[in-house]
Amino acid sequence: MSLIKKDGYDFAFNPKGCESCEGNCCIGESGNIWISRQEIEYLKNHLNISIEELTSKYIEKRGYRYSIKERKLAENNYACIFFDLEKRQCGIYEARPTQCRTFPFWEYFKTNKEEVIKECPAIKEL
Known part of the structure; x- marks a missing residue:
């Protein structure tokens, strides 16, 4: 399992998690x-x-x-x-904007980790 980590975040992202997801990062509240x-x-x-x-x-x-x-x-x-x-x-996908490319490593999720864990099955706590 190749987890993606980024300095300043106490979680990692497993890209394989997208395979079992229903597109939670693209669907939901406006x-x-x-x-x-x-x-x-x-x-x-x-x-x-x-x-x-x-x-x-x-x-x-x-x-x-x-x-x-x-x-x-x-x-x-x-x-x-x-x-x-x-x-x-x-x-x-190949032309998606930066906002999509950088998910889940958004500044907001540094202090709202529970929200991204709930939304994204590819998030792994460190």
């Missing part, structure tokens, strides 16, 4: 899926669509930042627009 302008450009190229099509279908501006849109599944239950519900996996 939130922000931040994406930078550079990542938007990369995603546009990855999907081979125009910036206009990408921003109208998949991106929304929130204040001075951009977020990937979500779709409502049920009351208080949303999924990233790029999450494939049938395959239970990310549809843009």
Whole structure:
């Protein structure tokens, strides 16, 4: 088992855990899926669509930042627009934004470890 560890976090991440997960990090309460302008450009190229099509279908501006849109599944239950519900996996994995790439090692989880343990079956306490 190859655990991923990061300084400052008292938990590790086992990538194999994603195989048995239902996509908990991509589904749940509504939130922000931040994406930078550079990542938007990369995603546009990855999907081979125009910036206009990408921003109208998949991106929304929130204040001075951009977020990937979500779709409502049920009351208080949303999924990233790029999450494939049938395959239970990310549809843009190679082009996913930094926020997704760095999960679960978010600053927030340094002091809210119980929350990420509850959400993610790949978390292992150290």
